[in-house]
Each structure stands twice: as C-alpha cells, then as structure tokens.
Amino acid sequence: MGSFREVEVALNEMHAEAVAGIVDRVATRHRRDPTCMLQILREVQEACDWLPPEAIDRLQVVLGVPRTKIEGVAGFYAFLYTQPRGKYRILFSDNVTDRMQGSVALMERLCSSLWVEPGKVSEDGLLSVDITSCTGMCDQGPGLLVNNYAIPRLTAGLVDEIAELIRNKVPLAEWPADYFRVDDNVRRADVLLAAQMAPGDALRAARARAPSDGLMASNMRSWREGLPSGLGGPIAMLDDMKRANLRGRGGAGFMTGIKWEACRNAPLKPGQERFVVCNADEGEPGTFKDRVLLTSHADLVFEGMTAAAYAIGARRGFLYLRGEYRYLLEPLTAVLERRRREKVLGNDILGLPGADFDIEIHLGAGAYVCGEESALIESLEGKRGTPRNRPPFPVTNGYLDQPTIVNNVETFAAAALVALNGGEWYASIGTKHSAGTKLLSVSGDCERPGIYEYPFGVSIRQVLADCGARDTQAVQVSGPSGVCVAPAEFDRVIGFEDIPTAGAFTIFDNSRDMFEVARNYVHFFQHESCGFCTPCRVGTSLLKNLMDKLHNGVGSPYDFAEIEKLNQLLQAMSHCGLGHTACNPVLDTIARFRPAYEQRMTQQDFTPAFDLDRALAEARQMTGRDDAGAHLSSKHGGAA
Amino acid sequence: MSHTFTLDGKTIPFAEGQTILQAADAAGVFIPHLCYHPDFKPHGSCKLCTVKVNGRQTASCTMRALPGMVVESETEELNDERRALTQMLFVEGNHFCPSCETSGNCRLQATAYHLGMMSPHFDHFFPSRAVDASHPDVLLDFNRCILCSLCVRASRDVDGKNVFALSGRGIKTHLIVNAKSGRLADTNFTLADKAAQVCPVGVILPKRHGFAVPIGERKYDKAPISETTEGR
Secondary structure, eight states: OOOHHHHHHHHHHHHHHHHHHHHHHHHHHTTTOGGGHHHHHHHHHHHHSSOOHHHHHHHHHHHTOOHHHHHHHHHHOTTOOSSOOOSEEEEEEOSHHHHHTTHHHHHHHHHHHHTOOTTSBOTTSSEEEEEESOOSOGGGOSOEEETTEEEOSOOHHHHHHHHHHHHTTOOGGGSOGGGGOOOOOEEEOOTTTTOOOOTTHHHHHHHHTSOTTOOHHHHHHHHHHOOTTOOSHHHHHHHHHHHHTOBOTTSSOOBHHHHHHHHHHSOOOTTOOEEEEEEEOOOSTTOOHHHHHHHHOHHHHHHHHHHHHHHHTEEEEEEEEOGGGGGGHHHHHHHHHHHHHTTSSBSSGGGOTTOOBEEEEEEOOSOGGGGSHHHHHHHHTTSOOOOOOSSSOTTTSOGGGSOEEEEEHHHHHHHHHHHHHOHHHHHTSBOSSSBSEEEEEEEESSSSOEEEEEETTOBHHHHHHHHTOOSEEEEEETSTTSEEEOGGGTTOBBSTTSBOOSSEEEEEETTSOHHHHHHHHHHHHHHHOOSOSHHHHHHHHHHHHHHHHHHTTOOOHHHHHHHHHHHHHHHHHOSSHHHHHTTHHHHHHHHHOHHHHHTTOOOSSOOOSOOHHHHTHHHHHHHTOOSGGGSOOOOTTSOO | OOEEEEETTEEEEEOTTOBHHHHHHHTTOOOOOSSOOTTSOOOOOSOTTEEEETTEEEETTTSBOOTTOEEEOSOHHHHHHHHHHHHHHHHHSOOOGGGOTTTTTOHHHHHHHHTTOOSOOSOOOOOOOOEEOOSSSEEEEGGGOOOOOHHHHIIIIISSOOOEEEESOGGGOEEEESSTTOOGGGSOOOTTSGGGTOOSSSSEEETTOTTSSOTTSSHHHHSOGGGOOTTO
8 A cells, every 4th residue: 555654755765866866967077076075065055955864875975985074074164054954045144344234133134024043944944044254245245145145235125025035935046136246346456456467468478588598398398297497487487476575465474486486396296296276265254355356357366376387387276265255156167268268278378288277166165264275275175174284384285285385366366467567566566575565355434345455555544544434443454363453553554564464454433342343253263163173162162152251241350361361272272373363353452442341341250151041041932921920030240 | 313302301312203292202201182192193183282392382293303392391381271271171071070981091081180170160061962872882972072083083094984073163063973874883883993992081982891990990090191101
C-alpha cells in the first residue's frame, strides 16, 4: 500500500536527486577541485537557498574529501547556511554609520511588518532577518543585503516596499533595479581616479622603458619561467616600483617593490609557480573605496595585477572579492573577458608569444578576518579563513605553498600608474615617506560623504572642511582597527609618518556618544574573531560582555580596570592583527573621551552583570505577559 | 652542528629547524602549553607557550629557534598572561573538576595549578553543549573541549580517518565528528585510534573505566606538570 511514509521517502529521494544534480553541475564547473570548495559551496547555496545535508553528501563523493572538512568550511563563513534561512535572507548592515542613519528602527519596522524576529526564520520559512558587519555602503546607507545582493539608501518607505515584495513572494530578479543601484560618489579625484588610460597602455609603457638589452625574447622567457634574474623588462618594472616608493594601501604600508622582489627571488620547487593575489576583501567598517575602484576603474586594477605578474613572473592571479560585493561579480567577469579579447589578458598578452597571465575571481562569504593576507590565502584554497603561523610569509610560501604576492586593490591601481608614468613621477607626489595619493572613504556626520582622493600629507582638518563636516567631535581613521582622533589632533596628517590608513574616515559630530561607537566596534570584532587563538576567541567575547555591562548601567570602576587588562592581553597574546587591534577603539576612546565611560560607571562597587529581571524576559515573552507581577521589583544597587 | 639561544639566561642548544618549545623541551626546561604535542605539527592556537623573543611576544611552539635569540619565559608578566588565558579556557567551557573523570590527569587543570590559578576570575559563559554517548566504547563530553585540535590532527595525520574537525567561528567554534548524523557511533572511530589518546582534557573518554585510579594518585597529583614528561 502506498502510505504517507512511502510518499515522503519518494519525495526525499527526488529532492536528494535534484540537489545532487545541482552539486554535480557546480562541481564540474570547478573541475571538482577541492581548493574551490568555498566557491562551490557558495554557488550550491545560491541554487538551493542553503546547504542541505544532501548537498554535503554529494560533495563528499564528487570532491573526495571528508564530510568534516566540508562542514568545517561551511560553518566558518557567515554567509553559508547549514540550516534553512528562508527564500529571502535579509541582513542589515550594522556598522556604526548604518546605526547613525537609522538602521535599527528600519530593521524593527521590517521585522514587525513581516512578523519575524531578528536572527530567526519566519514561521512559514519564507524569510529571515538578521544583522551583518559593514557592507561598505556607508556613504549611502543604511544598507542591507538580500540573498547577498546590496540595497543601499534604505528608508521607511523602501522597507515597506521590500516587505510587500517578500509577502507577495516576488522573485528577487523582478525587484526594481533601482533598489540595487550603488553610486560612486567620487567627490575629489586626483592622479588615480582621474587617470585616462586605455587597456594595455601601462603594460606597453613598462615594456618600452626596459633597457635595450631587455630584448623581447628574454622578457618572454622571464615571464614564462619566472627567472629570478631575467633581463630587461621585469627587472625594470621592479626598479620602477622601488623608485616609486609605493607602500601597501591595505593599511600596513609594506614597500610594494620589496614585496614583489622577494616573491620574484623566492626559489621555485619543480612544478611550482608564482601567484598574484588582489585583496578585495574590503571588510574594515567604514571602508568602501575598493568598491568604487572595482566598479569604475577595474581596468586599472587588472592592469596593475598584470604588471605585477610581468615583474614577478606569474601566470595566474586571483581577485578575492568580499561576499558583500557579490553584485560586482558579473561586471568584473565581463571586464576580464573584454581584456582577453583585447589581448591584454590571457595568452600571448600584447601579442608576445608565451606572455601568459590570467585572473580568476573568488568570492568571500562574510568573514572580515580573510582580509588578513594569510587567512585570505587559506580561504582561496577553499579552507576556513584562519590566519597562518608566520613566518614563513606568503612571498615564499603563499597560495598552495608557492610564492605569492597579496596586495590591496588600490595598491594594484597605483602600480598601474607607476607602470604607465614611471617610478620617479609617482614618488614626486605626496610626502617623502608616503608617496602618491590615498583614497579616503568619507562617511558619518558630514554633508558630502563619498570618495576623496588626496596626495598623502593632507590634514584631518582639510578633509573635514572639504566634506562639509560641522561640530566634529571625533574622526575614526582607518576603521575600528585604526585610530580615533579628537579635535585637538585635527592638524595631524594622513600618511605613514603620522596617521597611516587603509582608507576609512568616519566622522562623529558632538551629538554622538563615543562610548556607543566603541561598543559597536567591540561587537564587530567579537563577531569577526575567527576563534583560532584563545585570547581573541574568548577575550573579544569578554570585552563585549563588559562593554554591554557598562551599557546596561551596572558598570563600576572594577569593570573599567578589567577592560584595560583585557585590552593588554589581547594586544600581547593574539595570533593576528584582528586580536591585536580589537581593543584599539576602546583604548582610544578611553584616552580621549573618558567622560563617556565615567558616565557609564554608575556603580561604586562591583555589581554582577547578571540581572534577574532581564533573565525573565524570555519567560515573559513565552507567556505574553508584561504586567508588574511578571517583573521583579528590586533593581540593581540594592534599592527595593 | 649545534647552535644555542638563551632562555631566561640559560643557554639552550638546538638543532636546525627546531622551535623554541622543542629545544626547551629537549633541554628539560618547561614552557606551559596545551595545544602542542611532540607527535604533531605545531598549531599555535592556545597561546599558553607565548614567550618574549628579543622583546616581542610570540608562540614558542611555532617560532623556530635562531642562534643568539634572547628568550624570556618565566617572568611575572608572561605568567600573569598565561594564567589569564587559562582562566579564559575555564570560563569558556563547562569545567567541573571534582566530578570530572580526568581530574588529576588533566593538562588544563595541571596547568592551572602550575600557574597558581586560584579562581576562574572571569564570568562563566555556561555554554549549552550536548554530550555524545552514542559510541559503544567512547563518550564525548564537549563541555570540556578547549579547541586544541589535537584529536583533529591525530585522526587526520596518524589514523588517516578525519573523524574530528573544528567548525563554526569565533566563540561559536566547536568540535564536529565525521558523520551526517553528527554522532560518533556513525564514524569509524575506535579506542585504538591515536585520536583517542591525545585529548589533554576530558572530552574523549573510554566508557566503563570510571575512576580506576583514585583521585589523589593520578599523574599530576604525584608531580606537577612542569616535572612530568608524558604527553609533552
């Protein structure tokens, strides 16, 4: 007899077959290569809305890897789901700028309109709403992601429209295209953003500057085999990079020419090659300049990567694009395709036989830590994004243990300019220790947020004047892992000799509570800690709990001392930069805005963080009660 | 050819490729550690073995020794920090020493004694972690897991089984087992596996062997961890 049970089994089998079909199709496209695991998981999820166990069953077979490995990777990335999260997966950007623009109220509005609780899946399984780290739309926020596609410029009206579309189950592809329009907002352009360059110009210029003994043949050989001491072109390119004094734009400021040279000189074992990796995992809250470069100046970035390949002798490159910029994948793929047709990418570049270099795009899936170069390489290899033990460094032991350069998007764009105009020209811009220009992602309390390109050496005060900031209380330069600058320091300048920056420039006027700013940043680091090392994994959670305790009005000088102790421990013991800098926003705001903290120390003596009345919230929700009898009358501090 | 570096003023010889911790170990000098085990590739995650090398702090289990390095380990500052890390591990999980089968044989507990830890200090997280008693011979009590990944490495590199792995991220990082059901019974794990022998705490426990050696007569009851050589 055909029982319900049999029907159910049959349906499950059909479902498993359909899922297996999707997995096979995706895995085949990636040559069944386990190093593409993250890409495969991401694409399977795009087709299935989540990663059902049947998909993992099938992946085990087609990739030939243990289940633990797949689940370990799937569990690491915030945008991969091993539990159903609905057909519409909404994530509100939770950067401090989004909050300043009203994101909290907008999320509540959407949740109450759709009868769903934040962080949970709706009863009918249709949707989920949650928060996510900064999505890079700070100049046009508040922003959200729906199924990883960015929607900026949220308003109450737009949120209501979105709720209606979801209620009517309108497929995402049919939502108004204007929702997804992302503006560049370039407010000040200098040599980089104003560069007029046809694809291939920089490569041709670099070759033309090679000394005459750098004959074509030796260049080609060098390119093909990555010879450490090839004559002519590649070495001339390296020399130009060194003359340019270009320093990494990701924030750390390592000399790019020296990094490239170290990679070029790194010995290759048989079968190995060199790699060029572009770090477009722009996750630092408040940073969005790489988004603009990749939107409107992608040729410059890819040309810089190709020049780098020419200099170090690489044939393969990767662009590691943060998952929040999913919408850029197709446009960037089209640019790569066009460059291949134009013979400035792919085989026989510029018509030189053997001059081969190509670029693949890998997407991240919601992990800030992958902006750290060794974690990024792990992620490129399809693993959990855990920073490696260093040394050895990527220039000798990078992607698949082979010599690899990892540079920021802006660094490659600047390298293209160096290739085009030469190192001396580039070094003449900016200051002695900081050559060239810097893109600043300006957001927060100002009239004209957006991208500002300045020669290095510009003062904070100048930037504030240019963007129309008034009554400024503080500027967070380079995001939460950077520094917080108070008005007395506004004559300090952007540059490696004073305030180095990866580009974020977040402005707070006098109406903002700097304690709450720091608390938002502490929550960010806690969410993004990879969990590998003890101090960062546990320490960021302890720090978050202490900041929340102060926020909840049960803080005392004891907790303040605890915060300072934790800060020290995180800085001293953490495995990577995330842990080292996780306490920066707290240390900086304590040093500059101490009253904001002292206001929070409402208790003289230690008071437990545990609040009996708050602990009953869940019971109140379950019983639907909120009357006096459902509350405990006694408050902290002893008063009945 | 032998090189040397100094550790707290003492000259330590080392062979090319040895890490500071390995060289110290060979010279009979104890540096606290939990995720390091001589049979496996160093992991560098617990950070207990952090030392100061030429003034900079680094994990001694992953840092290669170099000639002439000046290394500090037994300083008040470092031991204070190590104690804080140990306290962090205690509050992160659910550790109830008096009722734990591993008490006295537990490296976390012994390290806490060694560092003079008198209280957990931090607020407990009290995580909710299920116990897996599905396997006929082995009990998994995840409450005590300190994420050292020794079982992961042992199962992968020695047993060739990949029974264990870490999943999740940040404070939600957790140990998983290689089965669709998530249960150890549905894996090919056995008590004879190397992975069954390396847990420094009380996560992987053989069934039917409760308290065979009374508390008080166990490994670290007899000698402090700094004076034992087992499991190093």
